[in-house]
Amino acid sequence: MKKLVQVFLILITQLNMAHAQPGNLLRDTHENLNAVLWLQTSAEYKMITTSLYRNARLAVKLALLKPGLSAATEQIGQNVSGLPPAIIVDVDETILDNSKAQALSVKKRGGFELAEWQKWVRSEQATPIPGALEFLAWAASLENNITIFYVTNRSVDVENATRNNLKKFGFPLKDGIDTILSRGEFGESKKTSDKSSRRKYIGKNYRIILMAGDDLGDFVSAEGGPEQRVTTANEYKHFWGERWVVLPNPSYGSWERSIFKGKSHDADKLNAKFNKLRCFK
Numbered sequence: 001m002k003k004l005v006q007v008f009l010i011l012i013t014q015l016n017m018a019h020a021q022p023g024n025l026l027r028d029t030h031e032n033l034n035a036v037l038w039l040q041t042s043a044e045y046k047m048i049t050t051s052l053y054r055n056a057r058l059a060v061k062l063a064l065l066k067p068g069l070s071a072a073t074e075q076i077g078q079n080v081s082g083l084p085p086a087i088i089v090d091v092d093e094t095i096l097d098n099s100k101a102q103a104l105s106v107k108k109r110g111g112f113e114l115a116e117w118q119k120w121v122r123s124e125q126a127t128p129i130p131g132a133l134e135f136l137a138w139a140a141s142l143e144n145n146i147t148i149f150y151v152t153n154r155s156v157d158v159e160n161a162t163r164n165n166l167k168k169f170g171f172p173l174k175d176g177i178d179t180i181l182s183r184g185e186f187g188e189s190k191k192t193s194d195k196s197s198r199r200k201y202i203g204k205n206y207r208i209i210l211m212a213g214d215d216l217g218d219f220v221s222a223e224g225g226p227e228q229r230v231t232t233a234n235e236y237k238h239f240w241g242e243r244w245v246v247l248p249n250p251s252y253g254s255w256e257r258s259i260f261k262g263k264s265h266d267a268d269k270l271n272a273k274f275n276k277l278r279c280f281k
């Protein structure tokens with residue numbers, strides 16, 4: 001027994017030494033560290049999002065010249081000419097930056113926790129994604145009377161916090177109509193993140209001229225694994241950059257969930273990710 005304790009103590013000491021030495025093989029890190037750091041610190045991310053929103057102005061101008069065109073697959077076959085124009089944007093990582101909440105989970109070496117997320121949302125501390133506010137303010141100021149809809153998978157019970165957070169920075173919100181459509185608000189189950197029914201609802205009265213999001217689900221309903229998602233996205237390749245503005249999000253999203261779908265334990269999720277890597281042989 002004494003011997004066992006001695007061996008254990010030696011092992012612990014070695015582990016601590018390994019941690020203390022630079023260039024050691026034992027790393028105490030988190031898989032989301034690089035992604036979150038990139039979002040928070042890189043010049044490149046700011047350049048990308050600003051460029052995308054700057055180019056989106058051209059897309060809006062072109063769409064306004066083509067009254068029969070829609071950016072929503074839900075409006076395919078619908079006569080949209082004559083309907084007032086609308087833009088649909090997702091909220092998280094499309095127009096608001098939640099990387100501080102992500103950073104906290106990296107520091108804690110943890111995963112997504114709903115209670116922590118709701119606490120963050122209620123703090124109303126999310127900041128605008130570079131370029132987003134300028135673009136939406138510009139679009140709302142045009143004489144074409146474009147309505148901006150915020151279609152988010154934040155839940156209805158935190159909609160006031162979302163509204164306050166958007167108001168704080170001056171994101172365009174129309175008086176008299178609810179332009180923030182949260183998860184579960186329009187008939188669909190609170191559990192589903194599918195936004196199709198909300199797009200349909202908007203499409204009854206508006207021509208959707210442009211959509212912006214960081215997740216394939218912000219544009220079209222997408223099921224299945226990574227390969228199926230790419231196939232679905234490819235069906236609408238002609239929409240990319242012209243009717244759909246796609247923001248980068250390497251930190252989280254349905255791209256990630258599609259890899260570990262059906263698994264609930266962290267170790268199993270991580271394993272599924274490692275198994276999905278394509279390596280040089």
Ligand SMILES: [Mg+2]
Nearest residue numbers: 090092093214
């Ligand atoms: Mg999002």
